[in-house]
Amino acid sequence: MSKVVMTNIEKSFGRTHALRDLSLTIPEGSLISLLGPSGCGKTTALRILAGLISADSGQTFFDSIDITNTPAASRDIGMVFQAYSLFPNMSARQNVEFGLKVRKVAPNEIKRKVDDILEITGLAIHQEKYPHQLSGGQQQRTALARAIVIRPRILLLDEPLSALDAQVRDQLRDEIRRVQLEFGITTLFVTHDQEEAMTISDQVGVMHQGSLMQLDLPQRVYDNPENPTVARFIGAMNEIPAVVAGSSAIVLGQRLEISQKSEYSRAVGQHFALVRPEFLLLDAENGEGEEGTISQVAFLGPTSRIHVALHSGTKVIAVLPSAQALQFSPQQRVRVSIGLSSVLVSD
Amino acid sequence: MKYVNSLLRGATITFGLLFFALPIYASSAFAFKDREGNFSLAPLQRAGANEELMESLFLTLQIAFGTVVITLLLLIPTIAFLHLVLPQARTFVEFLTLTPLVIPPIVQGVGFLYSMPTQLKSTPNALIFAYVILALPFSYRAIDAAFSTIDVKTLFEASTSLGANFFTVIRKVIIPNVMNGIFGAMFLTIALVLGEFAYASLLLWDTFPTQLAVAGLSDANTAVALSVVSLVGVWLILNGLTLFNRRGTTTTMGAL
Structure with a gap:
């Protein structure tokens, strides 16, 4: 050895x-x-x-x-x-x-x-x-x-x-x-x-x-x-349009800190926030975040995967404990937000 | 459709068998039947009494042995190298090995006479080198086909990673797995040497085929009988070796 x-x-x-x-x-x-x-x-x-x-x-x-x-x-x-x-x-x-x-x-x-x-x-x-x-x-x-x-x-x-x-x-x-x-x-x-x-x-x-x-x-x-690059390769990752403003970014209507590990061009252009499905929050009521419609709910055992088409056109996936996911069904309107204080931003 | 397929397959196999067996049967029938139509070994007895024929047979067997040894020593490392290091050169080398088929024997014979060292030229061993080249189209293909059936690179790397050097890998791992191809190459090479007439005649050596031609002028039965015996004999010996090798593979091969 x-x-x-x-x-x-x-x-x-x-x-x-x-x-x-x-x-x-x-x-x-x-x-x-x-x-x-x-x-x-x-x-x-x-x-x-x-x-x-x-x-x-x-x-x-x-x-x-x-x-x-x-x-x-x-x-x-x-x-x-x-x-x-x-x-x-x-x-x-x-x-x-x-x-x-x-x-x-x-x-x-x-x-x-x-x-x-x-x-x-x-x-x-x-x-x-x-x-x-x-x-x-x-x-x-x-x-x-x-x-x-x-x-x-x-x-x-x-x-x-x-x-x-x-x-x-x-x-x-x-x-x-x-x-x-x-x-x-x-x-x-x-x-x-x-x-x-x-x-x-x-x-x-x-x-x-x-x-x-x-x-x-x-x-x-x-x-x-x-x-x-690592974030995209390991596990599932949502790429959500983000508007960069100084050291923060506006994503799904929320202002979040930009992680130090982000890699993006400072020039004006399209940027994306990288958010894992388990950090997306869904709210059936009128809560924080952007509005969307659930297109699919997939039961995976202990967790369920919920596909949401945001009204801005972006499609995202959220992973919730199955017990919590019971309240959601296809065609239901929800608000999607991010349960993080900082996000990775990429071009 | 299935019936038609199996019928076609059966017909093809039968045709193949007849293609090989009929000439041998016809030759045997011609050689081993006396005037009354009875089976007779007299032609072989007459051959045994013909001293020149027997001498040429031993010389030819000696040449065949030398040809096989040099062919294997040349081809096994070369083909292993091509499969391991230069797979892109395989097509070119295969093309090179075909040249003896397209260059006329007279041209090759004169070429050999000019390129051989004088010491070698004065002995029948010169024929060994001519036959190695002449047998290349067959021997190369037989061994190369056997190499293609195994993953040479992975086997080589696996044994090297276990500490084996190049010669151990070739001896213990590669050769046992291409033995069928080696036996095929041996058979084709020996068969070629036992039947090759043009070179021996051009280079003025009394080998088995040239003596057989001479004997055939006065005793055709003896010449044909010897041809049949040599061909079938070599075929039987090499098939026996192949069977022995196959049995060894499942019982004792691999013991270092």
Whole structure:
């Protein structure tokens, strides 16, 4: 288990700038997720850390040891890939044994370690099966066991759940976290799935166009996005027209402070306030805010999602506890306001 | 519609089988039947007694072995490299491997004579290099097709991340998964060497096919019998190896 540090990493593919001045620290034993849309550079960062590609500039350290130029085979990493990567000519057990045999571990030690990991990952009964005889979930679990059995300094997970169906994905996601905590392995998890990242990570890094926009606790990334880009990417977000006046903005008829993290041009133009659905308030009476008509009420269990067409033409979504949402129905007129004192403003 | 489809499929398979089996059957019938129409192994006995023919057979098998070894040593790393590092060059290399089919043997033969080092030119081993190139259109395709059925890049990266070096990856992960293609390439290469006449004749070496042509002038039954036996023999051996490999894959392969 190691502390991993990447500093000022730059990488281009032809004219495409894949990574821009990326600096990232993964504390020993923690799990960090890199989250972002396709092409944001998250997989490139992971592959540079694995040594599968080299950075144009910048350095990578494992426990203060510079491994920037160390080949992948000597980095002592475990990796699980998005594509099924088990060796087709080997059984599940032989796949798990591979890394230990390459390291010339004693046969009795290999047997003990492999038995242990197969038990922990629930693969003992499938150990003699070949990859084509295993389900997608079992294959990825075997790949996880194969990566962990060598006790790597860092575990790299490159969207390992994306090819699985929803139920298996949830199970394996929880299993990855359980095993990671049990072994205390420093882990980098790359995904485009917000729920995955939020659920199992100690910290979440949001990437956009090759840059790390924010690295923070999952809760903080959601509640206090560093900038409008992060705010738009994480969770649902209403974009409501705002009139900027000095350090405040008028949104839905309310004067609200503009958050310091806002990014907007000072020139006169169209601005938007970014407001999460749970911070929109609906009032059936003549209260504060702008008037609109409910177009849809969707029951989601503990919460309900209410779609409102404001009379100004903007469409917004509010999320309310289902018990509270009972009083609203389609075609009903309501007033919509914001339950915040400051808002993020963007162009 | 289903009935028509299965009928068409059956007809195609039957036609394919007949296309390959009929000439072999006809040759066998011609070679192994005596004047009374009874089955006879006399042509093979006569061949065994023909010293020059047997010498040429051993020489040709030696050349076939050398050709297979060099073909595999050349093609496996090259195709692995193309799949891993330069996939965009695959079409160009595939085109290059086709050139032996379009350049006339006389041109290739003269080219070999001029390009071979003198020491090599004076031995029949010179033919090995000629046959490696001559077999390229078939051997390259067989191995490349096998590589295309696996995710070479991911398997390579997975094994590298587990600490394996390039040679371990090739030996333990890549080769076992492309064995069918390798056996296919071996079969085609050996079959080509056992039947190649033009080069050996041009370069004045007495190989099996050239001696077979000479023997055929006086004893056609023996020549045809040997052709059939060599073709079917190679086919049986390589199919046996393929079956053995397949069984190994599900039992013992992967043990390091």
